[in-house]
Amino acid sequence: MKNRDNQEASAQEAEEIKDVNAADETADAGEADGKNGASGAKPEEDASGREDGGQKDEKEPAKKGFFSKKKDKKDEQIEELTDRLKRSMAEFDNYRKRTEKEKSAMYEIGAKDIIEKLLPVVDNFERGLATIPEGDEKSAFAEGMDMIYKQLMKMLEDAGVKPIEAVGQPFDPNFHNAVMHVDDESLGENVVAEEFQKGYLYRESVVRHSMVKVAN
8 A cells, every 4th residue: 555655646746747847848938939029020120110211211302302492591691681782882882983073073173263263373474474575585584474484384284274275266155255346358257366365274174265356
């Protein structure tokens, strides 16, 4: 009886050991499947990630092309400032030209005013030289007056002043002021016969008209 009981106990223990080993094998297999499942999922995620990345790359050029139609605020501001600068430069150039023209006109007016005041002095020199008696032209006084007169006329000529031609020229109201009329068959019609007072030009502008006598 004792031997039978011992055999039954040994058989029961052997079955229990088999059950434990089987359970261990089942657990090991489950862990292996879990690892394989996890490793297998990664390539799918990577593949899906690559696919998504590829789609994003394909969509990016389209987005850039769409947004490139709109100007950046900085570019708009640069264009606005550039336009304002060009307008300011054009206005300044017009202002510079206008002021230069006005300055030139003011200078010419001032110069003509001074020349007009000098002309009576020239007239007096000419009258004084015309009254020198014959034989005294070589006197120191006469030569001194003549030298001053020539120096004054040279200064006026360098400044752009020149006398108006009158005697023998056709009468021109733009340059001549007729104060007398005479009939003279030796002269043509409407011709200046005599000059009473010289007229002068300053840079093609009349400072004083010639006072003349017109024939026919």
